[in-house]
Amino acid sequence: MTPKYTPLKDHDTPIKVLFTGYLCTVGIGYFFALMQILFTHGMADGQFGLSVDDIVYSYYGNRxxxxxxxxxxxxxxxxxxxxxxxxxxxxxxxxxxxxxxxxxxxxxxxxxxxxxxxxxxxxxxxxxxxxxxxxxLTSQDEGATFASLTRVSHIHLFGISFIFMFVGLIFSFAETTTNQYKCIAIGMPYAFLIADILSWWLTKVHPMFAWLVIFAGMGMGVSFMFMWVTSILEMWLFKPVFLNGIGSKYLEWRDSPDASAVDRLLLALKALAAQAKPLAAFVTEQWLTRAWPIIKGWLKK
Known part of the structure; x- marks a missing residue:
């Protein structure tokens, strides 16, 4: 099936230079952002390197x-x-x-x-x-204030969303990734971004959510790198990588008629979801007809 877009490798050179310049700039910016995290949050416990304690001290505080x-x-x-x-x-x-x-x-x-x-x-x-x-500052350390979290949250949500929008836009012209996985890759950074911001607030309430901060940050980084590397390779190294190199094995696997492990997993999840609908309807009915009236009676007392 002929794609309804111009693949990255077939774009005119000025467009490739434009895309590459943007990707390289935000890539360097992402690297320095990671360095900034290491030298700020990463030093919260007095030792270089990001740890769970660093996250806890930064958001929950060292009580x-x-x-x-x-x-x-x-x-x-x-x-x-x-x-x-x-x-x-x-x-x-x-x-x-x-x-x-x-x-x-x-x-x-x-x-x-x-x-x-x-x-x-x-x-x-x-x-x-x-x-x-x-x-x-001589009072008990309670970590980030709600005012500072509000300020940083809206800055990150607005700013990083624009970065992922343009990176995702460039990646959307990739042809080595199926539409299904392309949609997942483009949507993942936004999901992890929201999870990352939410985890700050949750960690402020309880330190157990510090792991979520690290997990969400790693998810953003992995999805960003996947789109970044794929876009650069397709623009400038499509033939040596995807036709004559290691990428050819991936294309053979992608075009194989046999369902991949991921596809089988998705089918299993869809089947499970279909079976869960009747159960969810039954639970909802029992809640509305039996449990909720009892709770309402307790509340009235």
Missing amino acids: SGTVLETKLNGSMKDNASAQERFDIIKWVRDGADIDDYKDDGIDKIIEARCVMCHNESASGIPNFKEFEPLKA
């Missing part, structure tokens, strides 16, 4: 200490010496009194180590030239 302690032992650990961090933490645990702030020399440490970034000209971070913003 055994204060915000300032968590930062000094985590992402800000390298910005002060061990003795300076010890002095600040001791001051915090002694009550974070404003008189001790000056008498113990904490103000000098803050001025030398922190004010270079935490000042009135910096946006989004507290101004440590004033005492009150610093004092606010």
Whole structure:
């Protein structure tokens, strides 16, 4: 069947250059985004590398200490010496009194180590030239605030959706992937993006959802890389990869009349769903006719 679109390999060279330029730019941007995560969230527990504890500390918080302690032992650990961090933490645990702030020399440490970034000209971070913003960080560490989650959530949903829209648009011209799997690949990033944002809020409520943050992030990355690599290979290396190379085996498997394992799984799921409909109808009927009236009676009492 002749496709109703121009495959990537058959596009004019200027269009290929346009697509490739965009893919390379967002690919580099994605790489730096991962690096930024490693140097921010990945340092929440004081050790380089993203872990479940990092996610928990970032969103749920380290409830055994204060915000300032968590930062000094985590992402800000390298910005002060061990003795300076010890002095600040001791001051915090002694009550974070404003008189001790000056008498113990904490103000000098803050001025030398922190004010270079935490000042009135910096946006989004507290101004440590004033005492009150610093004092606010000596309370229990409860992770990200709901206000910050709201701000970051809408930024990510709007911004990353546009990235996936254009990457998916380019990938939609691929011809080595069937329409069924193409739809799955294009839709997966959006599903994982929503799951990722939702997992932030769930982790804020309970730390057990930290695993969902990692899983959703990995899902986004895998789907992005699949579309990215497939698009680049089809535009510039179609013949050596898909005709004469390892990709030819994939095309033989794709065009095989035998149903693949994935196809068989999808058919099994469809059959299971068809059988589940009567059961769902029965459960719904029992709920409405028996369980719900009993619950309503309890509520009236």
